[in-house]
Amino acid sequence: MSDQRTGSSMPLRFRRWEQRTEVPLFVASLFFLLGYAVRVLVPYLTQPWRGLALILVAVTWLLFVADYVVRIRLSGQGLRFLRTHWLDTVVLVLPLLRPLRLIRVYTAVERQREQPRLSLYARVIAYSGTTALLLGFSAALAVYHEEHRAPGATIRTFGDAVWWASATLTTVGYGDATPVTPSGRVIAVGLMLCGLALLGSVTGSFSSWLVQVFTREDEKGPTQSD
Incomplete structure (x- = not known):
């Protein structure tokens, strides 16, 4: 696929990836929050819930890492991506801040519906x-x-x-x-x-x-x- 650009400084394939993954990743962030909540609130010796919560947290975070790597590759910016998309970098390091990306989720949903409601x-x-x-x-x-x-x-x-x-x-x-x-x-x-x-x-x-x-x-x- 060519790096066609229309109305944005980012390649078309980057914006398509972002539009397709924002909602699934937001759902994954809710599962991350659920797993973290179980780890924090459930008593230390409670099993198997704490172990399952740790697996859930690890798996969802790996999804965030994979998405971040794909975004870097599709952007064509290399390491400059860390500076131009600093919020993505912060959210990767601190996944509990993913609610700050909620506006992108809404934008992705509305693009699919073609008009804001x-x-x-x-x-x-x-x-x-x-x-x-x-x-x-x-x-x-x-x-x-x-x-x-x-x-x-x-x-x-x-x-x-x-x-x-x-x-x-x-x-x-x-x-x-x-x-x-x-x-x-x-x-x-x-x-x-x-x-x-x-x-x-x-x-x-x-x-x-x-x-x-x-x-x-x-x-x-x-x-x-x-």
């Missing part, structure tokens, strides 16, 4: 809400895994971790549950940045929608009374 504002709200839920759950699992056995930890149960993730993602930050380990604090910083970005996108989209509504009302002018 949601308005721009509905898409922003849906993407932000779904991403917030998946990221919050992933961060709660990760911080619980790092914190619950640490000396002086305030996050002792998974419920504590969910409460912390909700407060952090919404930028509230009550401070009653805070990470004490270096890795837990790194997770917290990442979740803070994601929370600010998601909150900003939702607020901006909602404000823009309100402006359009009020503008249309102003253009109609006052109604004439009898």
Whole structure:
């Protein structure tokens, strides 16, 4: 197949591969999250579930690696791919961040249907809400895994971790549950940045929608009374 390019800087075969694999890989990322959750939440001596969860995590991660290698080959960029597609690289190293690619999944689905079914504002709200839920759950699992056995930890149960993730993602930050380990604090910083970005996108989209509504009302002018 030739590296035909139409409307994009990437070869046509790269974009076709991306369109065909985004949805299956998103499903694989949900299985990865499921396996990771079992590894974190199920008691240590529980078998065979922990062993099966480890296999599930390993297999899905190998799928991500294979997809990454294929993307590099199809892009024709070589090692420059690591710089031009840095999010793909980050997500490969930290698979729990794959919810950040959710917008690509939606784009791939809509390309198959040839037309969007949601308005721009509905898409922003849906993407932000779904991403917030998946990221919050992933961060709660990760911080619980790092914190619950640490000396002086305030996050002792998974419920504590969910409460912390909700407060952090919404930028509230009550401070009653805070990470004490270096890795837990790194997770917290990442979740803070994601929370600010998601909150900003939702607020901006909602404000823009309100402006359009009020503008249309102003253009109609006052109604004439009898």
